[in-house]
């Protein structure tokens with residue numbers, strides 16, 4: 001297959017079953033025990049900032065964005081990001097990450113964070129969050145906590161345990177205009 005076969009769409013509820021299947025294939029049953037999953041259990045992801053890659057009418061890759069808070073800071077957590085094995089290494093993952101970041105920036109989000117592989121996300125603009133600045137509700141390799149800053153000074157505002165905005169009863173608007 002080639003990239004010409006692939007289109008990119010904002011996620012809709014019609015994609016939910018296909019996205020579950022993509023994530024099951026990519027991460028297996030262990031995905032439910034991950035720290036990021038625990039945060040995502042706290043409330044919904046933001047479909048407006050989440051995207052799928054579609055081929056022949058079926059979603060073949062997905063990225064989701066979840067609104068989070070940590071201390072005084074607000075952000076979005078990117079993930080899960082997963083691509084069907086047959087569609088890997090075509091730039092689809094990178095493209096989905098770029099789309100999610102662009103959408104977050106357009107929405108006024110101050111930063112995007114994630115727990116993931118620095119060798120993959122580093123070239124896409126993510127940097128390590130200093131060890132100990134934030135924590136997750138389940139054990140995680142702290143060197144995998146990465147962030148991209150969209151508003152200067154936003155990442156340092158993220159402190160303490162990361163949680164879903166709904167779980168933390170955050171009432172202030174998340175989408176802070178820059």
Ligand SMILES: CC(C)(COP(=O)(O)OP(=O)(O)OC[C@H]1O[C@@H](n2cnc3c(N)ncnc32)[C@H](O)[C@@H]1OP(=O)(O)O)[C@@H](O)C(=O)NCCC(=O)NCCS
Nearest residue numbers: 026081082083088089090091092093094095116117119120
């Ligand atoms: C990681 C993943 C999303 C990448 O999607 P993709 O569409 O294949 O990636 P892209 O085509 O945009 O990029 C491919 C490049 O990333 C590299 N890459 C893939 N996974 C990587 C990783 N975990 N660490 C470092 N580099 C990685 C590939 O080797 C390739 O490098 P090249 O361009 O030098 O050849 C996909 O492999 C996947 O779904 N993996 C399983 C789920 C997962 O681990 N998701 C979270 C990632 S931390």
